[in-house]
Amino acid sequence: MTKTRSLLRSILYVPGANARALEKSDGLAADGIIYDLEDAVAPEAKGPSREKLREHLAASRFPGLKIVRINPIETREGTEDLLMARGSGIDAVLLPKVEDGDMLEAAARALDEMDAPAGLRLWAMIETPRGIARAEKIARKGVRGRLSAFVVGTNDIRLATDIQPDAGRTELLPWLMQIVLAAKANGLYVLDGVFGDLRDGEGLRLECAAGRRMGFDGKTLIHPAQIDPANAAFGPSEAEIGEAEAIVAAFERPDNAGRGVIQLDGRMVERLHLTQARRVLLRRDEIATRSFETPSNDA
Ligand SMILES: CC(C)(COP(=O)(O)OP(=O)(O)OC[C@H]1O[C@@H](n2cnc3c(N)ncnc32)[C@H](O)[C@@H]1OP(=O)(O)O)[C@@H](O)C(=O)NCCC(=O)NCCSC(=O)C[C@H](O)C(=O)O
Numbered sequence: 001m002t003k004t005r006s007l008l009r010s011i012l013y014v015p016g017a018n019a020r021a022l023e024k025s026d027g028l029a030a031d032g033i034i035y036d037l038e039d040a041v042a043p044e045a046k047g048p049s050r051e052k053l054r055e056h057l058a059a060s061r062f063p064g065l066k067i068v069r070i071n072p073i074e075t076r077e078g079t080e081d082l083l084m085a086r087g088s089g090i091d092a093v094l095l096p097k098v099e100d101g102d103m104l105e106a107a108a109r110a111l112d113e114m115d116a117p118a119g120l121r122l123w124a125m126i127e128t129p130r131g132i133a134r135a136e137k138i139a140r141k142g143v144r145g146r147l148s149a150f151v152v153g154t155n156d157i158r159l160a161t162d163i164q165p166d167a168g169r170t171e172l173l174p175w176l177m178q179i180v181l182a183a184k185a186n187g188l189y190v191l192d193g194v195f196g197d198l199r200d201g202e203g204l205r206l207e208c209a210a211g212r213r214m215g216f217d218g219k220t221l222i223h224p225a226q227i228d229p230a231n232a233a234f235g236p237s238e239a240e241i242g243e244a245e246a247i248v249a250a251f252e253r254p255d256n257a258g259r260g261v262i263q264l265d266g267r268m269v270e271r272l273h274l275t276q277a278r279r280v281l282l283r284r285d286e287i288a289t290r291s292f293e294t295p296s297n298d299a
C-alpha cells in the first residue's frame with residue numbers, strides 16, 4: 001500500500017457551543033478542525049449547539065479537514081449528532097471513548113443506513129484503559145469499515161487511570177506507543193492528545209517534538225496559539241528537506257542508476273531512504289499548496 005501522507009499536523013478542537021470560536025475557526029491555519037459536541041458542551045447546551053454547528057458548517061469556508069466529535073453513539077444525543085453530521089459535508093465523524101470494534105461497526109452501519117457519503121470516514125478516540133488495551137483489535141476491525149484515524153485522549157486517560165505523568169509524559173509513553181503501533185499496523189493515521197497549559201509555550205514545543213519522534217502524524221490542540229508550534233514540529237524542517245533533496249538527486253545520477261544502495265556523505269543510503277525522501281518532499285509540496293485531502297486508509 002502506497003500511502004500519501006495528508007496534512008494532519010494541527011487539529012484544533014472548537015467547542016460547538018462557542019459562536020465566537022466557530023466564527024474565528026474559519027480563518028485559522030490549522031490542518032483540521034474538530035467541532036466538538038461532546039465534552040466541551042454542557043448537557044443543557046447539546047441541542048442548541050448541534051443546531052448552531054449545522055448552520056456554521058453549511059456556511060463554512062474552512063479549507064482544511066472538518067471533523068465533528070459526536071456524543072456517545074448509543075445515546076440519543078449521539079444519534080442526533082450523527083444525523084446532523086452525515087449531511088454536513090464534513091470529512092470525518094470522531095467517536096469518543098471507543099472501547100471495541102463493535103462500536104465502530106455500529107457507527108459504520110448507522111452511517112450506511114443514513115446513506116452517508118462513502119467518503120465520510122470515522123475517527124476513533126482511544127482514551128480509556130479498555131480502549132488502550134484493545135487498540136490493535138479495534139484498529140483491525142475498524143479498517144474493514146470507515147475507520148481512518150485514532151485520536152489519543154490524554155485527559156480522559158488521566159481521569160480513568162489516576163496516572164500522573166511527568167512533563168515528559170514518561171509514565172504514559174508505553175500506552176501512547178501501543179496506540180501508535182496499533183494504528184501503524186493497520187494503516188491508520190494517529191494524532192497525539194492535547195496540551196492543556198496555554199501559558200507554557202516551551203512545554204508545548206517539547207511535547208509536539210516528542211510526539212513527532214514517537215510517530216504521531218500531528219497533535220490535537222485547544223487554542224489558536226497552539227497551531228503554529230504544531231505545524232512547525234510536524235512539518236518537515238529545512239534540514240530534513242535538504243537531506244531529502246540530496247538523496248533524490250543522488251539516486252538520479254547516471255552512475256547510481258540501478259543501484260540499490262549507495263554512499264552519500266559517509267552514510268549508507270538505500271532505496272527505502274529514497275521512498276522516505278520522496279515522502280518528505282511530497283509533504284513540503286502539500287504544505288506549500290495547502291491542498292487538503294481527506295485521509296483514507298489507502299489514499
Ligand atoms: C481554553 C479556552 C476556554 C480559552 O478560551 P478563551 O478564554 O476565550 O481564550 P483567549 O481569550 O486566549 O482566546 C483568544 C481568541 O481565540 C479564540 N479561541 C480560543 N480558543 C479557541 C478555539 N479552540 N477555537 C477557535 N477560537 C478560539 C477566542 O474566542 C478569542 O477570540 P477573539 O474574541 O477574536 O479574541 C478555549 O481555548 C477553548 O474552549 N478551547 C477548546 C476546549 C475544548 O474544545 N475542549 C474539549 C476538547 S479537549 C478533549 O476533550 C481531549 C480528549 O477528549 C481528552 O480526553 O484528552
Ligand SMILES: [Mg+2]
Binds near residue numbers: 096156
Ligand atoms: Mg476525552
